Amino acid sequence: MPRVKSDDGTITFFLAFGANRQMCRLTTTFNTQKQAFSYLQKHRTEFERMARTRLASGELEDGIVVLSML
Template identity: 45%
Template sequence: MRNRSPTQPELDEGIQTVFFQIANGNARQSCSVKTKFPTQQQASRYLRQNWNKIEKMARDCLANGTIEDGQIKLVML
């Protein structure tokens, strides 16, 4: 039996991070959500379905000054 190299979709599976931006006055604030989903498509769907809750969490972090390396980082594991 020959061992095969994993395909790109297999390499991409695992904990996924989705990036988005929110308005901050006249500027944009970069944000990310780390999810438990194995594919980027599932993680993106999660972001869309839970947008109101995620946006509120990001805005709360912005108001509190909880920014890492110029980015708001949320974790939903």
């Protein structure tokens, strides 16, 4: 389940792979977290695929997979 971060339009969520969890952050241009969360849910599969690709290639910022809007 995604967690809402204090920044507007930014959502953090965890990507599950096996017994491990990887924190991911999605930054959007939406004004509210509710809008950002709705956007994440609508495109969840695509964001999870992108996050797995970035994790596999080691593209992390301070241990977090950073994503932005499609």
